[in-house]
Amino acid sequence: MSIEFFRYPAYLFAILLIVSIACLVFIVIIHFFVPKIMIKTYFKEPYFSALEIKLFTGPPYAYMRTAMMMRLAGWPDCGKKRGIPATAHEVCPVWFQVLSRVFIRIFLTIVALFLFVGVVLSIAFTAFGVW
Amino acid sequence: MVTPSHEAIRIARCGAIPATQHIIQNADKLTKLASYGKYGGYFLGGLGVAASCVEIANTSDQQKKNEIFVETVASTTVGLVGGWAVGLFLVSNPVGWGMALVLATGTVATSYILGQRAQYVYTEYGNKIDLVSGAGVSSICQ
Numbered sequence: 391m392s393i394e395f396f397r398y399p400a401y402l403f404a405i406l407l408i409v410s411i412a413c414l415v416f417i418v419i420i421h422f423f424v425p426k427i428m429i430k431t432y433f434k435e436p437y438f439s440a441l442e443i444k445l446f447t448g449p450p451y452a453y454m455r456t457a458m459m460m461r462l463a464g465w466p467d468c469g470k471k472r473g474i475p476a477t478a479h480e481v482c483p484v485w486f487q488v489l490s491r492v493f494i495r496i497f498l499t500i501v502a503l504f505l506f507v508g509v510v511l512s513i514a515f516t517a518f519g520v521w
Numbered sequence: 522m523v524t525p526s527h528e529a530i531r532i533a534r535c536g537a538i539p540a541t542q543h544i545i546q547n548a549d550k551l552t553k554l555a556s557y558g559k560y561g562g563y564f565l566g567g568l569g570v571a572a573s574c575v576e577i578a579n580t581s582d583q584q585k586k587n588e589i590f591v592e593t594v595a596s597t598t599v600g601l602v603g604g605w606a607v608g609l610f611l612v613s614n615p616v617g618w619g620m621a622l623v624l625a626t627g628t629v630a631t632s633y634i635l636g637q638r639a640q641y642v643y644t645e646y647g648n649k650i651d652l653v654s655g656a657g658v659s660s661i662c663q
Protein backbone atom coordinates (compact mmCIF):
# COMPACT_ATOMS: atom_id res chain seq x y z
CA MET A 391 0.00 0.00 0.00
CA SER A 392 1.41 3.39 -0.98
CA ILE A 393 0.38 6.98 -0.36
CA GLU A 394 -1.31 6.88 -3.77
CA PHE A 395 -3.96 4.63 -2.23
CA PHE A 396 -5.24 7.65 -0.31
CA ARG A 397 -5.64 9.87 -3.37
CA TYR A 398 -9.40 9.35 -3.55
CA PRO A 399 -10.04 9.79 0.19
CA ALA A 400 -8.02 13.00 -0.17
CA TYR A 401 -10.30 14.12 -3.01
CA LEU A 402 -13.30 13.23 -0.85
CA PHE A 403 -11.80 15.37 1.92
CA ALA A 404 -11.48 18.30 -0.50
CA ILE A 405 -15.06 17.79 -1.76
CA LEU A 406 -16.36 17.69 1.81
CA LEU A 407 -14.51 20.92 2.54
CA ILE A 408 -16.20 22.57 -0.45
CA VAL A 409 -19.61 21.18 0.64
CA SER A 410 -18.95 22.58 4.15
CA ILE A 411 -18.33 26.00 2.62
CA ALA A 412 -21.62 25.62 0.70
CA CYS A 413 -23.34 24.76 4.00
CA LEU A 414 -21.96 27.96 5.53
CA VAL A 415 -23.31 29.96 2.59
CA PHE A 416 -26.70 28.33 3.16
CA ILE A 417 -26.51 29.13 6.89
CA VAL A 418 -25.80 32.79 6.12
CA ILE A 419 -28.85 32.90 3.80
CA ILE A 420 -31.21 31.03 6.16
CA HIS A 421 -30.09 33.26 9.06
CA PHE A 422 -32.25 36.04 7.61
CA PHE A 423 -35.27 33.75 7.27
CA VAL A 424 -35.44 32.50 10.87
CA PRO A 425 -38.96 33.47 12.00
CA LYS A 426 -38.74 36.65 14.12
CA ILE A 427 -41.63 35.46 16.27
CA MET A 428 -39.58 32.41 17.28
CA ILE A 429 -36.60 34.52 18.33
CA LYS A 430 -38.84 36.98 20.20
CA THR A 431 -40.73 34.22 21.99
CA TYR A 432 -37.96 31.82 22.93
CA PHE A 433 -34.60 33.57 22.61
CA LYS A 434 -35.05 35.42 25.87
CA GLU A 435 -34.83 34.93 29.62
CA PRO A 436 -35.52 32.62 31.41
CA TYR A 437 -34.85 30.16 28.56
CA PHE A 438 -31.44 31.66 27.77
CA SER A 439 -29.09 33.51 30.10
CA ALA A 440 -28.37 37.22 29.72
CA LEU A 441 -24.84 36.38 28.59
CA GLU A 442 -26.08 33.98 25.89
CA ILE A 443 -28.62 36.49 24.63
CA LYS A 444 -26.03 39.24 24.38
CA LEU A 445 -23.34 36.97 22.90
CA PHE A 446 -25.54 35.36 20.25
CA THR A 447 -27.26 38.54 19.11
CA GLY A 448 -25.55 40.28 16.20
CA PRO A 449 -22.21 39.40 14.63
CA PRO A 450 -19.98 37.43 14.91
CA TYR A 451 -21.88 34.69 16.79
CA ALA A 452 -25.48 35.31 15.69
CA TYR A 453 -25.27 32.38 13.27
CA MET A 454 -25.07 30.07 16.31
CA ARG A 455 -28.47 31.37 17.39
CA THR A 456 -29.74 30.29 13.97
CA ALA A 457 -28.51 26.76 14.75
CA MET A 458 -30.39 26.84 18.06
CA MET A 459 -33.62 28.07 16.49
CA MET A 460 -33.41 25.54 13.65
CA ARG A 461 -32.89 22.65 16.05
CA LEU A 462 -35.77 23.91 18.16
CA ALA A 463 -37.98 24.09 15.07
CA GLY A 464 -37.03 20.60 13.93
CA TRP A 465 -36.92 18.86 17.30
CA PRO A 466 -39.30 20.64 19.69
CA ASP A 467 -38.39 18.44 22.66
CA CYS A 468 -34.75 19.46 22.62
CA GLY A 469 -35.30 22.60 24.69
CA LYS A 470 -36.62 20.67 27.68
CA LYS A 471 -33.57 21.32 29.88
CA ARG A 472 -33.91 25.05 29.24
CA GLY A 473 -37.60 24.93 30.09
CA ILE A 474 -38.65 25.70 26.50
CA PRO A 475 -42.10 24.16 25.92
CA ALA A 476 -42.38 21.28 23.45
CA THR A 477 -44.84 23.39 21.47
CA ALA A 478 -42.09 25.85 20.49
CA HIS A 479 -42.13 24.72 16.85
CA GLU A 480 -45.77 25.79 16.46
CA VAL A 481 -44.83 29.46 16.18
CA CYS A 482 -42.78 28.90 13.02
CA PRO A 483 -44.02 27.91 9.55
CA VAL A 484 -43.98 24.28 8.40
CA TRP A 485 -41.41 24.96 5.67
CA PHE A 486 -38.93 26.12 8.32
CA GLN A 487 -39.53 23.01 10.44
CA VAL A 488 -39.02 20.69 7.46
CA LEU A 489 -36.00 22.62 6.18
CA SER A 490 -34.44 22.54 9.67
CA ARG A 491 -34.88 18.79 10.01
CA VAL A 492 -33.47 18.08 6.55
CA PHE A 493 -30.58 20.55 6.70
CA ILE A 494 -29.39 19.61 10.20
CA ARG A 495 -29.33 15.92 9.22
CA ILE A 496 -27.33 16.67 6.05
CA PHE A 497 -25.05 19.04 7.96
CA LEU A 498 -24.25 16.53 10.72
CA THR A 499 -23.63 13.77 8.14
CA ILE A 500 -21.17 15.99 6.27
CA VAL A 501 -19.40 17.07 9.47
CA ALA A 502 -19.12 13.48 10.72
CA LEU A 503 -17.80 12.28 7.35
CA PHE A 504 -15.38 15.20 7.13
CA LEU A 505 -13.97 14.45 10.58
CA PHE A 506 -13.77 10.72 9.81
CA VAL A 507 -11.90 11.21 6.53
CA GLY A 508 -9.68 13.78 8.27
CA VAL A 509 -8.75 11.26 10.96
CA VAL A 510 -8.15 8.49 8.37
CA LEU A 511 -5.88 10.79 6.33
CA SER A 512 -4.06 11.89 9.48
CA ILE A 513 -3.30 8.29 10.41
CA ALA A 514 -2.30 7.41 6.83
CA PHE A 515 -0.05 10.44 6.40
CA THR A 516 1.58 9.79 9.76
CA ALA A 517 2.14 6.13 8.85
CA PHE A 518 3.76 7.12 5.53
CA GLY A 519 5.80 9.84 7.19
CA VAL A 520 4.42 12.62 4.97
CA TRP A 521 4.77 15.03 7.90
CA MET B 522 -45.89 46.28 69.08
CA VAL B 523 -45.08 47.77 65.70
CA THR B 524 -47.53 47.09 62.93
CA PRO B 525 -46.34 46.52 59.37
CA SER B 526 -47.56 49.96 58.34
CA HIS B 527 -45.47 51.59 61.06
CA GLU B 528 -42.50 49.50 60.04
CA ALA B 529 -42.88 50.67 56.51
CA ILE B 530 -42.73 54.26 57.68
CA ARG B 531 -39.60 53.60 59.76
CA ILE B 532 -37.62 52.29 56.77
CA ALA B 533 -35.56 54.98 55.13
CA ARG B 534 -36.37 54.11 51.52
CA CYS B 535 -34.00 56.59 49.95
CA GLY B 536 -31.03 55.08 51.78
CA ALA B 537 -31.86 51.44 51.09
CA ILE B 538 -30.21 49.30 48.40
CA PRO B 539 -32.76 48.32 45.73
CA ALA B 540 -33.58 44.60 45.80
CA THR B 541 -32.60 44.26 42.15
CA GLN B 542 -29.18 45.87 42.62
CA HIS B 543 -27.20 42.61 42.50
CA ILE B 544 -29.13 41.39 39.47
CA ILE B 545 -28.45 44.65 37.62
CA GLN B 546 -24.75 44.55 38.55
CA ASN B 547 -24.41 40.94 37.40
CA ALA B 548 -26.32 41.64 34.19
CA ASP B 549 -23.90 44.52 33.52
CA LYS B 550 -20.94 42.21 34.14
CA LEU B 551 -22.39 39.56 31.81
CA THR B 552 -23.07 42.17 29.12
CA LYS B 553 -19.45 43.32 29.39
CA LEU B 554 -18.22 39.72 29.19
CA ALA B 555 -20.37 39.10 26.11
CA SER B 556 -18.92 42.24 24.52
CA TYR B 557 -15.39 41.04 25.26
CA GLY B 558 -16.29 37.67 23.72
CA LYS B 559 -17.57 39.38 20.59
CA TYR B 560 -14.51 41.60 20.28
CA GLY B 561 -12.34 38.52 20.85
CA GLY B 562 -14.14 36.76 17.98
CA TYR B 563 -13.62 39.72 15.66
CA PHE B 564 -10.00 40.10 16.73
CA LEU B 565 -9.00 36.44 16.41
CA GLY B 566 -10.89 35.91 13.14
CA GLY B 567 -9.56 39.12 11.60
CA LEU B 568 -6.06 38.55 12.89
CA GLY B 569 -5.92 35.02 11.45
CA VAL B 570 -7.04 36.08 7.98
CA ALA B 571 -4.88 39.23 7.99
CA ALA B 572 -1.80 37.27 9.13
CA SER B 573 -2.35 34.74 6.33
CA CYS B 574 -2.76 37.54 3.79
CA VAL B 575 0.52 39.13 4.93
CA GLU B 576 2.22 35.73 4.80
CA ILE B 577 0.94 35.16 1.24
CA ALA B 578 2.15 38.62 0.25
CA ASN B 579 5.61 38.04 1.74
CA THR B 580 6.12 34.65 0.08
CA SER B 581 7.47 34.55 -3.45
CA ASP B 582 6.98 30.79 -3.91
CA GLN B 583 3.60 30.18 -5.58
CA GLN B 584 3.34 26.68 -4.07
CA LYS B 585 3.82 28.10 -0.56
CA LYS B 586 1.21 30.81 -1.23
CA ASN B 587 -1.31 28.12 -2.20
CA GLU B 588 -0.53 26.04 0.88
CA ILE B 589 -1.12 29.04 3.18
CA PHE B 590 -4.36 29.84 1.35
CA VAL B 591 -5.69 26.27 1.60
CA GLU B 592 -4.81 26.06 5.30
CA THR B 593 -6.50 29.40 6.06
CA VAL B 594 -9.68 28.56 4.13
CA ALA B 595 -9.92 25.07 5.66
CA SER B 596 -9.29 26.13 9.25
CA THR B 597 -11.69 29.09 9.00
CA THR B 598 -14.38 26.88 7.48
CA VAL B 599 -13.95 24.17 10.12
CA GLY B 600 -14.01 26.81 12.87
CA LEU B 601 -17.29 28.29 11.59
CA VAL B 602 -18.86 24.88 10.97
CA GLY B 603 -17.77 23.77 14.45
CA GLY B 604 -19.35 26.88 15.95
CA TRP B 605 -22.63 26.06 14.26
CA ALA B 606 -22.48 22.48 15.54
CA VAL B 607 -21.85 23.86 19.05
CA GLY B 608 -24.97 25.99 18.61
CA LEU B 609 -26.96 22.85 17.84
CA PHE B 610 -25.62 21.29 21.04
CA LEU B 611 -26.15 24.35 23.24
CA VAL B 612 -29.91 24.60 22.74
CA SER B 613 -30.48 21.25 24.41
CA ASN B 614 -27.58 21.47 26.87
CA PRO B 615 -27.10 24.75 28.68
CA VAL B 616 -23.43 24.69 29.71
CA GLY B 617 -21.33 26.35 32.38
CA TRP B 618 -18.03 28.18 32.01
CA GLY B 619 -15.90 25.02 32.13
CA MET B 620 -17.79 23.21 29.39
CA ALA B 621 -17.99 26.38 27.28
CA LEU B 622 -14.21 26.67 27.50
CA VAL B 623 -13.77 23.00 26.53
CA LEU B 624 -16.09 23.44 23.51
CA ALA B 625 -14.32 26.62 22.38
CA THR B 626 -10.87 25.05 22.77
CA GLY B 627 -12.01 21.87 21.01
CA THR B 628 -13.37 23.84 18.06
CA VAL B 629 -10.19 25.90 17.74
CA ALA B 630 -7.96 22.81 17.99
CA THR B 631 -10.05 20.89 15.43
CA SER B 632 -10.01 23.80 13.00
CA TYR B 633 -6.22 24.11 13.36
CA ILE B 634 -5.57 20.39 12.88
CA LEU B 635 -7.95 19.98 9.92
CA GLY B 636 -6.51 23.13 8.36
CA GLN B 637 -3.08 21.54 8.47
CA ARG B 638 -4.44 18.28 7.05
CA ALA B 639 -6.03 20.18 4.17
CA GLN B 640 -2.69 21.82 3.48
CA TYR B 641 -0.96 18.42 3.34
CA VAL B 642 -3.70 17.04 1.09
CA TYR B 643 -3.15 19.98 -1.25
CA THR B 644 0.64 19.56 -1.20
CA GLU B 645 0.42 15.83 -1.85
CA TYR B 646 -2.40 15.59 -4.39
CA GLY B 647 -3.52 18.98 -5.66
CA ASN B 648 -0.41 21.11 -6.05
CA LYS B 649 -0.93 21.56 -9.79
CA ILE B 650 -3.99 23.70 -9.14
CA ASP B 651 -3.14 27.36 -8.60
CA LEU B 652 -5.94 28.44 -6.25
CA VAL B 653 -4.35 31.72 -5.20
CA SER B 654 -4.24 33.11 -8.74
CA GLY B 655 -7.58 31.52 -9.66
CA ALA B 656 -9.43 33.04 -6.72
CA GLY B 657 -7.76 36.41 -7.20
CA VAL B 658 -6.12 36.25 -3.76
CA SER B 659 -2.71 37.17 -5.11
CA SER B 660 -4.08 40.50 -6.32
CA ILE B 661 -5.62 41.26 -2.90
CA CYS B 662 -2.72 40.07 -0.76
CA GLN B 663 0.20 41.86 -2.42
